[in-house]
Amino acid sequence: MSHPFSVILPSGEAWIPHFVDSLDEQKCIGCGRCFRVCSRGVLQLLGIDEAGDHVPLDDDDEEEDEHEKKVMTIAHRGLCVGCTACAKICPKGCYTHAAAQV
Template sequence: MNHTFSVKLPSGEIWTPTFVSTLDGQKCIGCGRCFRVCSRGVLQLAGVSEDGALIPLDDDDEDEYQKKVMTIAHAELCIGCTACARICPKKCYRHAAAQV
C-alpha cells in the first residue's frame, strides 16, 4: 500500500512536498531562471542538436546545438520546494508527491 509523504508543520498544517518529476524540453526556452533559484544542483543546461539529441554544453562547440534547454540532472537532490516551477515563464515543470 502506497502512502504520500507528508509533514506536520509547527502551525499544525499538513504539507505534502512535491518533487520535480518532468521538464518539458519542447516548451523550455533555456532562460536559466529555474537554474538560478535551485540551490540543490538538480538542474543542468544542455544543448539540443539538429536531430533533437541532448548534448553537454561546451563553450567551444556552440555550432553543434540549435538551442539550449534545461534538464533534470539530479532529481534525487530535489527538496520539493517547487521554486523552479514557480519561476518558469513557460510552465515546463511537473512535480509529484513522494510515495512511501
C-alpha cells in the same frame, strides 16, 4: 491524517513536498531561471545540436549562441527536496511535480 512525507510548519499547517516529476522540453526556452533558483543541483542546462541531440555546454557556451536551442533537463532527480521553486519561476509552465509515493 498526515502524509508520510509531510512537515508540520510553525503555523501548525502541514506541508507536503512535491518532487520534480517531469520537464516538458518542447515548452522549455532554456532561460535558466529554474537553474538559478534550485540550490540542490537537480537541473542541468544542455544544448541541442542540429540533429536534435543533447550536448553539454562549456562554461563559455551559456552566453554564446552555438547551439540550435538550449534546454533544461532533470540531471539529478534524487536531489530534489520538493520545494517546487523551479515550477514557480518557470515562465512556460514546463514542470510537473508529484508527492512521494510509498
